[in-house]
Amino acid sequence: MESMQKRSRISRNLGKIIAFLVLLFISLIMLIPIIWGVFGSFRDPNDFYNNPSSFFPSNWDAFTFDGYESLFSHTVYDESHANEYFPIWNWLFNSLVVSIGGTLLYLVIASCAAYAFVFLDFKYSNKIFYFLIATMTIPGIISTTPQLINMNMLGFYKSLMGLIAPSLGGVYGVFLIRQFFINIPKDLVENARMDGASNLKIFLTVIVPLGKSALFVEGLFGFMGAWNDVQWAQLIVGNASRATWTLAYGLKVISDNTETTESITLALASAVIAMIPIFIVYCIAQSKIIEGVANTGIKR
Numbered sequence: 001m002e003s004m005q006k007r008s009r010i011s012r013n014l015g016k017i018i019a020f021l022v023l024l025f026i027s028l029i030m031l032i033p034i035i036w037g038v039f040g041s042f043r044d045p046n047d048f049y050n051n052p053s054s055f056f057p058s059n060w061d062a063f064t065f066d067g068y069e070s071l072f073s074h075t076v077y078d079e080s081h082a083n084e085y086f087p088i089w090n091w092l093f094n095s096l097v098v099s100i101g102g103t104l105l106y107l108v109i110a111s112c113a114a115y116a117f118v119f120l121d122f123k124y125s126n127k128i129f130y131f132l133i134a135t136m137t138i139p140g141i142i143s144t145t146p147q148l149i150n151m152n153m154l155g156f157y158k159s160l161m162g163l164i165a166p167s168l169g170g171v172y173g174v175f176l177i178r179q180f181f182i183n184i185p186k187d188l189v190e191n192a193r194m195d196g197a198s199n200l201k202i203f204l205t206v207i208v209p210l211g212k213s214a215l216f217v218e219g220l221f222g223f224m225g226a227w228n229d230v231q232w233a234q235l236i237v238g239n240a241s242r243a244t245w246t247l248a249y250g251l252k253v254i255s256d257n258t259e260t261t262e263s264i265t266l267a268l269a270s271a272v273i274a275m276i277p278i279f280i281v282y283c284i285a286q287s288k289i290i291e292g293v294a295n296t297g298i299k300r
Contacts, residue, residue, distance in 0.1 A: 034275075041067050041268035048265055067269035086254065088273065091247040095227055096277070097160055098246060102167035103222040107215055110173035115203050117174075118181040119189050129178070132171045148235060158240040163233060167226060173218045180214035181207065220285040227278050247274050 039055050040048055047062035057063045074086040116122070117129050147166050148157075156162035184207065192202045208215070233249040242250070251274050255267045 037268050038272055041265060041272050043265060045265050067265035068273075070266050071269050071273070085242050086250065086270075087243045087245075088247075088250070088270075090243040091245055091250045092273075092277070094160055094245065095247040098163045099223045099226040102164040102226045103219050105164065106167050106170060106173060106222050107219055109168055110170070110218065111177050111208070111211070111215060112203070113174045114178035114181050115199075115207055117178050118184075119186065119202075119207070120199070133175060136171050136175075144235070151236065156236075158237055158244065160237075160244070162236040163226075163229075163246065166232065167222065170222075173222065176218050177211065177214050180211055184210050216285050220282065223281055223285075224278060 036055055039057075040052075042063055042065065043057045044062040044064050044066070047058050051058060071086055071088060074084050075088055117125055151157050151162040151165065154161075154165070156165055188206055188210075189202055192206055197205070228248055229246075230248045230252050233246045234252070237244045237246070238249065245253075251267075251270045254263070254270050257263055
């Protein structure tokens with residue numbers, strides 16, 4: 001019996017070790033391009049061009065901030081160098097407005113819809129929900145032209161509102177939040193209604209505190225999606241002034257123009273700048289998600 005238990009422990013430990021090594025290998029594969037890009041942004045352009053596969057500069061003289069200095073030195077418009085106009089602060093502000101504004105508005109709509117599907121008894125609720133889920137199978141590219149027409153008719157073309165408005169129609173967030181709300185005991189809602197609480201009060205004081213982990217997860221997905229979106233930003237504000245661009249689209253334009261050695265480190269520096277806010281948001285949201293999961297439930 002003891003030998004069987006010992007072999008079982010060895011087998012479990014071996015499985016954990018193998019799983020750890022596999023995950024470590026996958027993590028390294030994903031981290032290598034990021035590390036290469038971060039260190040490459042601090043290398044001298046000529047040193048980078050002569051040895052692009054190296055992570056580190058060949059010597060300390062090749063360690064430079066020229067990429068970042070060049071990026072932030074082109075923030076003032078110069079008609080003679082219009083293609084080198086990089087209003088990075090405008091791009092950061094626009095991306096924050098679009099990402100935060102679109103995420104908050106979508107969380108309000110998606111969470112209210114999820115509450116209605118779970119806790120409100122209305123006719124054809126399940127059929128409506130299944131119809132919404134079915135729309136997720138439709139490729140997004142099909143709705144691109146109708147959305148462009150709608151943004152133009154609403155006067156949102158070439159404006160930040162044209163980037164925020166389409167984010168309000170996503171279905172995946174409703175599905176994710178609804179699946180979490182289903183696990184909340186309906187007795188809590190019924191007891192609150194018996195005490196005279198309105199649906200709005202129940203939603204704000206009962207459902208939102210218990211479902212905040214799901215809201216943080218969807219908020220993180222929404223923020224990352226809006227922050228990294230390039231295609232829609234190109235369609236809406238690509239023909240507008242550069243001060244109206246988002247950081248993702250500005251980064252795309254910079255990355256497309258890498259004919260010279262100097263422009264390579266400039267593109268890497270802009271990529272690092274774009275990565276920092278989303279990394280900070282992810283770290284904050286990750287801790288909140290863990291906290292929300294730990295505090296969710298009913299004390300028995």
